[in-house]
Amino acid sequence: MSPLQLCLVLSSLLFCIGLVAVLSRGNAILVLLGVELMLNAANINFIAFWRYGPHPDAGTGVIFVLFSIAAAAAEAAVGLALVIAIYRHQQNIRLQEATRLKG
Amino acid sequence: MTLSAEKLWFIPALPLAAAAVGALMPRSGRAIAAGAAIAAMLAAFLVSCVALSTALADPAAKLVHNFAWFDLGTSALRLGWLLDPLTAFMCVMVTFVGALIFIFSLGYMKADENFKQFFCFLSLFAAAMLGLLVANSLLLLFICWELVGLASYLLIGFWFHKPSAAAAAKKAFITTRIGDLGLLLGMLWLYNSTGSLLFFDGGAGVLETAALGSLAAQFTAGGLAVSTAIGLLIFCGAVGKSGQFPLHVWLPDAMEGPTPVSALIHAATMVAAGVFLIARVYPLMSADQVLAHVPLHALTVVAFIGAITALMGACIAVAQNDIKRVLAFSTVSQLGYMMLALGVGSWVAAIFHLLTHAFFKALLFLGAGSVIHSAHHEQDIRRLGGLRGPMKVTFATFAIGMMALSGVPFLFSGFWSKEAILHAAHGWEVSQLPFYAALIAVVLTAFYMTRLVAETFFGKARSDAAGHAHESPATMTIPLVILAVCAVLLSLLAWPSPWLQHQLDPSAHSEPDGISLMVLSIVLVALGLGSGWAIYGRKPRVSETSADPLATASPGLIAFLAAKLKFDELYAATFGRLNAASAAFANFLEVWLWGGIVTLLARLGEFTGLVNREADERTLNGGFNSVSEKVRGTGLAYSRAQTGDVHGYLRFIALGFVILVLLVVMGGAK
Numbered sequence: 001m002s003p004l005q006l007c008l009v010l011s012s013l014l015f016c017i018g019l020v021a022v023l024s025r026g027n028a029i030l031v032l033l034g035v036e037l038m039l040n041a042a043n044i045n046f047i048a049f050w051r052y053g054p055h056p057d058a059g060t061g062v063i064f065v066l067f068s069i070a071a072a073a074a075e076a077a078v079g080l081a082l083v084i085a086i087y088r089h090q091q092n093i094r095l096q097e098a099t100r101l102k103g
Numbered sequence: 104m105t106l107s108a109e110k111l112w113f114i115p116a117l118p119l120a121a122a123a124v125g126a127l128m129p130r131s132g133r134a135i136a137a138g139a140a141i142a143a144m145l146a147a148f149l150v151s152c153v154a155l156s157t158a159l160a161d162p163a164a165k166l167v168h169n170f171a172w173f174d175l176g177t178s179a180l181r182l183g184w185l186l187d188p189l190t191a192f193m194c195v196m197v198t199f200v201g202a203l204i205f206i207f208s209l210g211y212m213k214a215d216e217n218f219k220q221f222f223c224f225l226s227l228f229a230a231a232m233l234g235l236l237v238a239n240s241l242l243l244l245f246i247c248w249e250l251v252g253l254a255s256y257l258l259i260g261f262w263f264h265k266p267s268a269a270a271a272a273k274k275a276f277i278t279t280r281i282g283d284l285g286l287l288l289g290m291l292w293l294y295n296s297t298g299s300l301l302f303f304d305g306g307a308g309v310l311e312t313a314a315l316g317s318l319a320a321q322f323t324a325g326g327l328a329v330s331t332a333i334g335l336l337i338f339c340g341a342v343g344k345s346g347q348f349p350l351h352v353w354l355p356d357a358m359e360g361p362t363p364v365s366a367l368i369h370a371a372t373m374v375a376a377g378v379f380l381i382a383r384v385y386p387l388m389s390a391d392q393v394l395a396h397v398p399l400h401a402l403t404v405v406a407f408i409g410a411i412t413a414l415m416g417a418c419i420a421v422a423q424n425d426i427k428r429v430l431a432f433s434t435v436s437q438l439g440y441m442m443l444a445l446g447v448g449s450w451v452a453a454i455f456h457l458l459t460h461a462f463f464k465a466l467l468f469l470g471a472g473s474v475i476h477s478a479h480h481e482q483d484i485r486r487l488g489g490l491r492g493p494m495k496v497t498f499a500t501f502a503i504g505m506m507a508l509s510g511v512p513f514l515f516s517g518f519w520s521k522e523a524i525l526h527a528a529h530g531w532e533v534s535q536l537p538f539y540a541a542l543i544a545v546v547l548t549a550f551y552m553t554r555l556v557a558e559t560f561f562g563k564a565r566s567d568a569a570g571h572a573h574e575s576p577a578t579m580t581i582p583l584v585i586l587a588v589c590a591v592l593l594s595l596l597a598w599p600s601p602w603l604q605h606q607l608d609p610s611a612h613s614e615p616d617g618i619s620l621m622v623l624s625i626v627l628v629a630l631g632l633g634s635g636w637a638i639y640g641r642k643p644r645v646s647e648t649s650a651d652p653l654a655t656a657s658p659g660l661i662a663f664l665a666a667k668l669k670f671d672e673l674y675a676a677t678f679g680r681l682n683a684a685s686a687a688f689a690n691f692l693e694v695w696l697w698g699g700i701v702t703l704l705a706r707l708g709e710f711t712g713l714v715n716r717e718a719d720e721r722t723l724n725g726g727f728n729s730v731s732e733k734v735r736g737t738g739l740a741y742s743r744a745q746t747g748d749v750h751g752y753l754r755f756i757a758l759g760f761v762i763l764v765l766l767v768v769m770g771g772a773k
Contacts, residue, residue, distance in 0.1 A: 023750060031749075095750060096750070098749065
């Protein structure tokens with residue numbers, strides 16, 4: 001396999017692990033962790049396609065990933081704030097119990 | 104056998120791998136986690152020995168291996184490994200003492216349910232510390248420095264269910280962070296001025312002549328050389344990490360952690376990192392020495408801070424009653440000695456004392472751990488006593504450690520290293536005050552260590568726990584014996600010839616021995632030991648409530664010392680108050696200023712809404728109602744899908760995603 005394919009396999013694995021975490025864990029923090037994993041899988045793809053793509057000298061991949069990491073940091077801050085808000089309401093952070101907004 | 108500098112990363116990588124193994128084990132994998140940690144530490148010790156033999160083949164050479172970490176535009180951020188005798192000696196010491204402490208922890212932490220995490224954290228700590236030692240870049244050193252801080256936070260707060268331990272962990276983390284801010288600023292300034300953070304880089308590194316010359320030739324606003332300012336900022340980091348005045352307050356509280364942690368982190372290795380840092384950047388710290396007309400030399404500050412810390416730590420230790428706190432303040436005091444030695448220009452003496460201190464202080468802490476373990480976690484020396492009989496091995500090894508720390512002449516390593524420091528302080532041209540402070544601290548050290556041993560091991564047992572004490576298991580006593588042997592044998596590094604000094608700094612010329620100084624220090628040690636024995640040993644304490652002879656003589660002074668010179672209260676009354684006041688001010692702004700504006704806007708909106716509603720109800724009602732009824736019905740039907748269960752939604756999203764992917768793939772196949 002070429003290095004690009006190896007990177008893609010790695011990122012797919014990472015993405016799947018993240019997806020499983022998101023779908024199966026009840027703890028909101030662990031779900032957030034899963035989301036981060038999926039995001040980082042996408043970051044690996046950016047880097048891989050940049051590195052093995054037609055313009056490896058352009059620096060676009062790294063810049064894109066830096067933006068994506070910054071966005072992820074902001075997202076984590078918002079996510080954790082939401083988790084704390086949920087905790088204040090129901091004294092735990094189990095997502096199964098956070099159903100108060102249903103129709 | 105030799106080890107090239109490229110392979111130096113093996114040393115930190117081994118414990119790091121053990122930490123990873125420990126992290127991946129389930130909680131029941133106790134034996135594997137502990138076995139991996141100890142095996143990795145022993146392997147790292149062997150690699151360090153090879154590194155030492157390589158470094159000693161040519162002590163003056165700096166073997167470096169630099170590599171680019173990542174590219175930023177046209178410039179690259181470079182890191183590297185460095186092998187010289189300083190690194191090699193430190194690595195051997197950390198891995199050897201570390202391995203013994205790991206083995207001791209097997210016995211000490213046996214009953215703890217989080218045994219596995221403990222070894223994982225210990226390995227992480229060891230990896231960070233070793234990474235710090237082999238770094239050839241201030242940036243890499245800083246990264247490891249912070250990792251060491253993190254590991255220390257985890258280990259101090261290991262028994263986090265105790266509120267005092269959680270608070271101590273936070274205090275240690277935040278206090279050292281204050282110093283690290285200075286280190287970070289110094290690092291940025293250094294990078295800005297020289298464009299590099301590598302220590303040695305074939306002439307282009309920051310510790311090499313070209314960079315040092317340009318740093319010492321520029322001046323800041325106050326007339327300081329730039330190298331002085333950067334050196335002092337870097338020293339801030341060392342002050343925080345090495346528990347120097349005024350940031351020493353975290354170190355005694357850190358005794359809330361398990362005792363092996365105190366031995367490893369708060370006596371032998373982590374607190375030594377600050378001393379190591381200053382020794383490593385010593386060329387930078389001393390670059391301003393060539394300038395005669397600057398207001399301040401960086402090393403002068405280092406020397407005075409060290410002297411204040413040495414004296415203050417020794418004074419406070421006299422009045423403490425917790426066995427571990429006495430040792431903690433003695434560590435503060437000894438670290439002050441090392442800083443003093445660095446400040447007066449003898450970094451070799453500082454490193455020598457660091458090495459010997461690591462061995463006998465680890466010995467003392469582990470001995471204290473053995474006492475605490477067998478006396479059912481009784482740490483108050485007023486409630487111990489009479490342990491000489493039941494705990495013979497612990498007593499004998501503790502006594503050796505105590506004599507090494509006090510500086511009992513000739514046989515014990517502590518005597519030689521302390522002698523080297525006193526000698527260097529005596530020869531300092533700037534001031535003799537640090538020398539006198541160090542002499543007073545010598546007496547006090549011998550005094551409080553005699554008191555500690557007399558109260559703990561002599562007399563009769565003053566509580567049930569002490570009465571039922573028995574010798575600790577072999578996993579705990581064997582490390583004690585090995586460390587005790589080392590505490591004696593390390594004298595050979597300095598006597599009969601100053602071998603270590605020549606290996607560390609081949610350019611240093613051998614100075615004539617100050618016989619009169621040696622006699623003076625022997626007299627002072629004897630004075631300390633004798634007065635300690637006369638006050639505490641001859642008439643041992645009868646019961647736990649009987650008064651301390653010194654406290655009866657001067658109750659005010661002893662109470663002031665016992666309260667650690669009220670530093671915590673002082674900081675609470677100044678920085679704590681300041682923080683609370685600024686928070687109250689911010690709250691005031693929030694409630695009255697911003698709150699007022701927001702309320703005004705809200706009222707305005709409310710009024711507009713009111714006007715709007717009137718218009719709406721009178722004109723636009725009617726026809727819309729029937730339409731909206733229909734919409735409502737449809738919405739109600741769809742809202743059944745809104746279960747409120749996040750996982751349900753996520754599954755639908757995932758399913759949709761899979762279908763999309765399948766469509767794209769099949770569409771592509773066509």
